[in-house]
Amino acid sequence: MKKVFALILALAMVLTAASFSLAEELPTITIMFHGSNVTDDTAVLEAVNDYIADKVGAKLEVVWGTWGDFDDKATNALLSGDSGIDMVFTCSWSADEYNTYAKNGYFVKLDDLIAEYGADLTAAIPESLMQAATIEGAEGMGVYAVNGFKDTATQNTWDVNVTLLNELGYTLDDFRAMSFYDFGEMFQKAKELKGDSFYPFLVEPMVLERMVTGSIIVTGDSGSTNLLSLYLNQEDVSADGPEGNVLLNKFATEEYRRFVDKMHEYYEAGYVDPSLAVAETSNDTRTNAQNTGDYLIGTQSYAYGYEYSPAVLDRGIEVAFVPCTEPYVDTTAAQGAMMAISTASEHPVESFKFLALLNSDPTLMTLMNYGVEGVHYNLNADGLVEFTDERANYSPWTNGMGNVTILPDTAAEGAGFREAFKAYYASAKAIPCAGFAFDNTEVANEMAALGTVAAQYALALDAGALDPETTLPDFLAALDDAGMQTYLDAANAQLEAFMAAK
């Protein structure tokens, strides 16, 4: 058998050598995006390669990852040390999670490259984004990915069906004056008006929990079901919250108990669709009802300009988004979409030059994002972008690509949109612990066990389907058995060290 191996190895080497000798003068760099909907990129890549040949000195190829396949493709490429992928999307919530993968040596530390080739880049994106990307990686403290300038602040809002609200005899101001704990009477009226199969309260249970208790997602916490709470100062997000900068067991607080008690009351009264309490049906149910306007009050993670998007305009009702807090910059939002260079890449310099150009050059960004003028879009009399039918074959995920603030305004958004967008997020305040990411490697086993326990109870409790009186004590006991205290101690020790260093 050894001979067979030797033969195959020899063959492989010959083939590799052959492919080298055939290589063109310009090296090829490959980038992998997330969430794309692209079936034909020929025209775009042709134009891009013309444009970057001198500026970058490389030829671009693209792997158009989709929502469903990116996680598998990206982790496979990175874990297998695949030199065929030079640049890859990463962030705080994807499978190739930024902090973990940088720490484990998969991403190139960019500081030297930024110093040498990154002047335009640093001018184009805010200093705060650079800071959010500065972490303790395999090569020490530094920047391991180019941070995209997009909706970089978190803001949760109530999604209000104003049409129905008015029908019930309330004004939007009446609603603004109400808190979560006062909704009952309004839901009661809606139920009477619309019938028994109408569910007025259309929520994403986990988001609702954060909105009501005023807590944030802690980066590095168990992803599918958060375990940790850090309470915001809801009056001024940049100030310390009621408990200070301390991480708490989310499910053991009084605020949580109060929330789930009320939610269970709403659920039992028939205000909440039972499908929302089941992991795999929850979101489909919510999206369907939201798109048809079949709700009274919903929850929505908000991005600037969302009310003008087709997702909202097509509902056939008047919609208002009522914020719970002002927008705040936390680690999760600030590391929401980034591009890293793989340490397996053979062309890190060209790759960086490309990323720097993409994030600072409007021509390239527009080409990559909106396609070719005259093919995928045209400019109307006001100089605004109007998409053609070809756009259906070329729709990358805009926010996943990089600096969206250098894109031209579209006719749908209106003139001045991007400027306003930029101003909105530039003014967002950072919370006191922004930049903190919990490194869970030391407590990975505890986290695995805790995640399972939480998945068993949390969604159903948050949606109100379980009675807290009987289930919450069991839940808390199970969390303690699974090592909650160890997990909390590790997280708090890290946060303390982080705050001290800051």
Place this chain on the structure above:
Amino acid sequence: MTNRNGVRGAGRWSRKDFWLLTMVAPGAIWLLLIRYLPMLGVVIAFKNYKAQKPNTFWNNLVKSEWVGLKNFAFLKSPSTVTMIRNTLLYNAVWIVLVLVLAVLLAVMMSELKNRFMAKAYQTMMFFPYFLSWVVASYFVLAFLDPTSGMIPSIQKSLGLKPTQFYMTTGPWPVILTISNLWKNVGYSSVLYLAAITGIDTTLYEAAAVDGATKRQQVWHVTLPGIRPMIIILLIMSVGKIFNADFGLFYNVPQNSGPLYPVTQVIDTYVYNTYANTHNMGMSAAAGLLQSVVGCLCIVVTNLIVRRIDADSSLF
């Protein structure tokens, strides 16, 4: 291996062996390249796998830090007992049920006088195999959905309080069992039917001449005729006793948390954990554990089978 004919010496290659070797060669090369070479990756289960310099897979594999059994520590979780119990119990019950039902159906089909109907039944029974668990889960949902499902709707029209199926553990062992039988019985019965087809027909004639009734023929000719197939499939399913059908346990209960006490199995636990931690070492460790247990089960079963009927054993 002793040579039956004793024609050629045991230590030397015969021409026959050479030709037979050329037959296994394509498969053997495939196995070595695509199955055995990657097995070097098993060491990931004992390592803290990370990118090294230079970042190539084999280099990372060799240079990553050795951590012993640390990746297996996920077994200390309180859910471990539940998930292992569920995996073993469901599999044990289903191995028996699928075997009995599939053989029963195959024998029935082989004994039908109406060949057209036999073919029709067989074709229909294969349909579940075409549908993924995702699609099948919609079908289950149509019955159980708390708002519009058929059963809750009937309960409502009768003035009863509708059952919250996705919050109630009670009915799920039955629902999962029915789903599993629905999916696998037809598929297995095809294998048994093909095995019945291969039985030498003169055996039936001989039995008939001896005055055996049809029932006796089934008992004394058909079942012994397919015994090797039954035993082989049995040994192989015993080897998979630590592996669960992921889609069945994940999609059909809609991954509903409150059902975990009766739906959590090793595969869904590892999946949910990996989705949560992206810890490659842990999933490699879980996979290795499943393999080792499966291997032990097979060796033991095979030993028992060899005691009873050496010809039917796997190796």
Place this chain on the structure above:
Amino acid sequence: MGRDRRTSASLNTFGPGAQAVFHVTLGLFALLCILPFAFVIIISFTSEDSIRQIGYSFAPLGWSTQAYRYVFRLGNALWRSYFNSFLITAVGTAVSVAICVLYSYPLYRKDFKYRGFFNFLSFFTMIFGGGLVPTFVVCKTLLGLSDNYAALIVPLLFSPFNVIVMRTFFQTTVPRELIEASTIDGAGEYRTLFQVVLPVVKPGIATIALLNALAFWNEWFLSLLYITKNMDVIPLQYLLMRMQRNADFLAKNAGMLGADAAAAARKLPSQSLKMALVVFIVVPIACAYPFFQRYVVAGLTVGSVKG
């Protein structure tokens, strides 16, 4: 064929009472098996409004052919992937059946010196595997399985399960005397296999071919892993799974993606479209099924004694 043997009918077939019981049992089970598929067809013709209002139902509020019209509008992408599915299944099945038969036949030969070794070589891989990433590395970097048809065929060419099943078919249907007789006649090993043995194990081969064809037809994960740039080679099943997984992803990450998720979810195809694609996937292979079945059931009718 063999009608003259029906003389002792009572001994050769079950009576009408038993036949009726068989028909009822098999019929009910068979019905249960196709009911979900009927359900899929109903959903594929259900109007979106109905799905939004009452979910999936056997009795929808409204009907629509919109999903099918949308499928046909996929045009080239659809037909191309259909063609790929057929190509991959045909080539894959032919090659894998050949490999399987060639591998399992010597394992059935008790006089094959390395029988134990190769038996173990195959069997061991059923239980032990190297895991996803190492396999990916070998296939992609060493064997060049990337962005081509080979990547969708080669990793599935061999199945230890099928080898064991095929070996069992040899054991139960081919009398060892047959081979000894053929060898004594001086026939070579290949001639014995192809001219003497294979005709006898046709039902077994048909069964293996069916299992292989199904495996290739249903495969989509290989496309997800190995096809990154050349979307011209992806099969139909992958088109469906991609839609499914896109929807799943957006559902799971809605909290993180916020407004982006809501916007992206709008672009996803409807539920009825997914079901229409399921219909497109199931129908061809279901039509091919009787072809394989002919051998399996034909064998039964040849066994004339059993009526």
